[in-house]
Amino acid sequence: MSPQWCVFFSSVLVALFGGLTEACSCGPQHPQTAFCNSDVVIRGKIIGSEEANLENRTDGTGMWLRYEIKQTKMFKGFESVPDVQYLYTPHDGGLCGFEPSDATKQTEFLFSGMVTAGGRLTVTVCSFIQPWNKLSPAQKKGLMHTYKHNCDCRITACNSVPCTLSTEAECLWTDGLFSRDWDHVQARQYACVHQGDGTCSWAVQKTARQA
Numbered sequence: 001m002s003p004q005w006c007v008f009f010s011s012v013l014v015a016l017f018g019g020l021t022e023a024c025s026c027g028p029q030h031p032q033t034a035f036c037n038s039d040v041v042i043r044g045k046i047i048g049s050e051e052a053n054l055e056n057r058t059d060g061t062g063m064w065l066r067y068e069i070k071q072t073k074m075f076k077g078f079e080s081v082p083d084v085q086y087l088y089t090p091h092d093g094g095l096c097g098f099e100p101s102d103a104t105k106q107t108e109f110l111f112s113g114m115v116t117a118g119g120r121l122t123v124t125v126c127s128f129i130q131p132w133n134k135l136s137p138a139q140k141k142g143l144m145h146t147y148k149h150n151c152d153c154r155i156t157a158c159n160s161v162p163c164t165l166s167t168e169a170e171c172l173w174t175d176g177l178f179s180r181d182w183d184h185v186q187a188r189q190y191a192c193v194h195q196g197d198g199t200c201s202w203a204v205q206k207t208a209r210q211a
Contacts, residue, residue, distance in 0.1 A: 026126040028157045028182040030173050031139055032191050034128035036151035038112035040077030040121050041143065042084050043132055044069045045108045046100060051091060054120075063091040065099070072108065075143045080115045087111060088122045096124035108132040110143070136188040138205035146191045146205060153192040153200035157182070168199040 035041055048068035067087040074084070090097035100107070110130045113123040123129060135143075154170045156163075163172050171192035175184035186202065193203045 028173075028176055029128065030155045030157075030182075030187055030192075031128060032142060032147045032150065032153075033155050034112050035076065035143065035147040038076065038128070039080050039115040040084065041075040041110070041112045042069075042071050042077070043073040043075070043108060043110055044071040044084065046087075046105060052088065054088070054118075065089050065091050065097065069111075076148065077115070081119070081121055084111075084121055086121070087113060088116075088120050089124060096126055098123050098125045098127065098129060104131060110135060137207040138189045138191075139187075141205045141207055142191050146193065146203075150191060150193045150200070153194060155192050169194075171200055171202050 029037070046067045047070050050066055050068075052064045052066040054064050065088070067089070069084050069087055071084045074082075077084075089099075100109075108131070110128070110132055111123055112128040113121045115121055152169065154167065155173050156166070156170055157176060158172045158174045159176055161177070163174070165172060173182075173186055175182045175186045178184050189204055190202045191205050192200050195201055
């Protein structure tokens with residue numbers, strides 16, 4: 001799944017879950033931005049699923065899927081949900097509901113999501129959800145160390161040239177000029193980091209093996 005995030009054009013996921021009333025649209029999002037914008041980021045495996053009528057509706061609408069999760073690592077969100085047991089997603093795929101393919105149901109994933117007012121961790125098809133074994137070593141280093149220390153550096157997607165910076169604490173993300181799903185060098189190998197003088201710039205995330 002591409003490093004993208006879900007943008008809702010109506011007020012959603014409010015109160016208990018509020019009710020999704022509109023379809024969604026996804027825009028590109030660098031893994032660092034996805035990490036910084038998420039309430040919780042974990043590594044884990046789906047071990048079960050069931051339907052959940054969280055809004056107690058009787059008309060068959062507003063249903064959710066509840067995934068039971070075996071969490072193996074938490075990268076962000078300790079203060080929100082110390083131990084994730086369940087993920088929630090809209091049942092209807094047309095409303096951004098996430099459903100793993102049969103081929104990946106036993107796969108360990110990186111999940112990023114938002115915590116609702118009811119304390120439930122929600123994900124959508126636009127959340128940054130990746131099979132753990134598909135992440136690059138640099139992305140794993142970012143998740144463990146770099147991303148959380150540079151969340152006030154802004155990453156801006158460049159969709160077509162020319163692109164310009166609006167602040168010095170900003171990095172232009174140009175992967176979309178080379179890859180339709182934005183999964184290219186900057187997403188897989190770089191983080192936007194502080195330079196110590198109020199500016200931010202791209203820095204390759206060298207792992208111990210690369211150093």
